[in-house]
Amino acid sequence: MASSLTCAGVVWAFLSFLCAAASCVGFFMPYWLLGSQLEKSVSFGTFRRCSYPVRDESRQMTVMVEQCGRYASFQAIPSAEWRICTVVTGLGCGLLLLVALTALMGCCVSELISRTVGRVAGGIQFLGG
Secondary structure (H helix, E strand, C coil): CCCCHHHHHHHHHHHHHHHHHHHHHHHHCCEEEEEEEEEEEEEEEEEEEEEEEEEEECCEEEEEEEEEEECHHHHHHCCCCHHHHHHHHHHHHHHHHHHHHHHHHHCCCCCCCCCHHHHHHHHHHHHCC
């Protein structure tokens, strides 16, 4: 297999992939904020939550649902700031994955990545980060 990358480019491609994977795992995990509520440990991220309170109308009290899940809709995310964070972080992870996968393909395909494409990819990584 021919490569369009130098040794530094190959290292950059693999590090880019590892960083993109770590960013995506961090985005999808609901452990951004940890705490306790109603004597239960709770955690949530931008669009996922674990152990959250729900109003039980039959018993007229608030109970804790001890499971992880996504918000029912985009509008159910608690605040506008968290919605913005969800969109920006999701776009950043998408850009990082796009660049990382393109760079990994450059390890296997000759003439895929030129100096200009590498510079543009670095700029996209900067924006994605």
